[in-house]
Every structure is written in C-alpha cells, then in structure tokens.
Amino acid sequence: MAKTKKPKCGLCGKTENLTKTDCCNEWICDDEDQYVVFSYARNSCHRNHRRLTLCAFHHDNDHDGDWSECEECKTEFDVEDYVNYGTNEYNFRKLSNPPAYEPTRCHMCNAIINRMADGYTVSKDGFCCRNCYAPPC
Numbered sequence: 484m485a486k487t488k489k490p491k492c493g494l495c496g497k498t499e500n501l502t503k504t505d506c507c508n509e510w511i512c513d514d515e516d517q518y519v520v521f522s523y524a525r526n527s528c529h530r531n532h533r534r535l536t537l538c539a540f541h542h543d544n545d546h547d548g549d550w551s552e553c554e555e556c557k558t559e560f561d562v563e564d565y566v567n568y569g570t571n572e573y574n575f576r577k578l579s580n581p582p583a584y585e586p587t588r589c590h591m592c593n594a595i596i597n598r599m600a601d602g603y604t605v606s607k608d609g610f611c612c613r614n615c616y617a618p619p620c
Contacts, residue, residue, distance in 0.1 A: 490510040491510060492510055492511050492512045492528055493509045493510055493511060493575045494511060494512070494528040494531070494532065494572070494573060494575070495512060495528050497512055497528075500512060500513050500514065501513055502529065504529075504532060504533075504538075504539070505539075505542060506532075506533075506536075506538050506539045506541070506542030506543070506550075507538050507542075507575060507576075509575045511528050511529050511532060512527070512528040512529055513529060514526075514527045514528060514529055514530075515527050515529045515530045515533075518530050528573075531573040532573045532574070532575075535568060535571060535573045535599070536568055536569070536571065536573050536574050537550050537551070537553075537556050537565070537568045537569045537574075537578075538550045538574060538575070538576075540556065540559070540568065541553055541556050544556075544559075550569075551569065551576070551578055551579065562582055562584040563584045563586065563587060563598060564598065565581075565582070566578065566581040566582065566584060567598065567599045569581060571599060587603075587610050588610070589603070589609075589610060589611055589612035589614075589615055590608050590609035590610060590611060591611055591612070591615040592612060592614065592615050594612050594614070596610055596612050598610075601613065603616075604616050
C-alpha cells in the first residue's frame with residue numbers, strides 16, 4: 484500500500500498546524516497568531532507570504548492571470564519593491580527574470596539600503612540609512 488505523503492509548509496518545511504494560502508493554494512504554516520503587533524518580526528510564514536509577496540498582492544487586488552506576468556502589479560510598485568516582493572524567501576515561486584534596477588542608497592553616506600530588511604527613513608532629501616539617522620530613544 485502506498486504511503487500518503489504528509490503535507491509540509493512550502494516555506495519552512497514544518498508539517499504541523501498547516502493551512503492553504505488563499506492566493507496560490509500552497510501549504511503554509513497557520514501561524515499568524517505567533518506575530519506580535521509592531522514587532523516587525525518575520526516569524527510567521529503565513530503573514531510573510533500574505534504581506535510581502537506579489538503573489539498575495541495580486542490575489543488580494545483581484546488582478547487577472549498569473550502574478551509573475553501581471554502588468555498591473557508592475558505599475559503598483561517601483562522596480563526595486565516589485566523585484567523584492569517577487570523574489571524574496573516568502574515566495575513559493577519567484578520571478579524568473581526580474582528587471583534590473585539601481586539599488587536605493589543613503590543620501591548621506593551612499594550605502595546601499597535593502598528596503599525589505601534594513602532600517603531606514605525617508606525625508607525630502609531622500610532615503611537615509613539607520614547608521615546616519617538617530618531615531619529617538
């Protein structure tokens with residue numbers, strides 16, 4: 484008798500407490516309850532996919548067709564964010580040929596800022612990395 488393959492989260496591989504995504508019908512951890520509001524933690528597979536991918540954005544905005552070929556999605560983001568949302572580790576499938584872009588740089592020190600992961604602020608002068616601005620204590 485053939486053994487039934489147990490479903491696992493397509494992002495982290497866990498096999499317990501799973502659900503399917505609304506957007507792409509993939510198995511994923513049912514773990515949004517683990518997220519602490521305003522913590523900015525990336526500890527929830529479900530929340531990360533739902534909030535940080537083109538796949539979920541495309542679905543939530545009722546766009547037609549495949550998210551990876553959607554012209555409407557391309558116009559909703561600047562190129563850097565479009566590429567980040569289409570190629571990050573929270574995707575089950577990534578953009579196969581993402582467009583090139585000039586990375587965001589700090590207007591003070593010229594360091595590259597990864598807008599998906601780094602702390603930064605934006606002012607009338609442009610983007611400023613966390614090393615060049617002093618947030619309040």
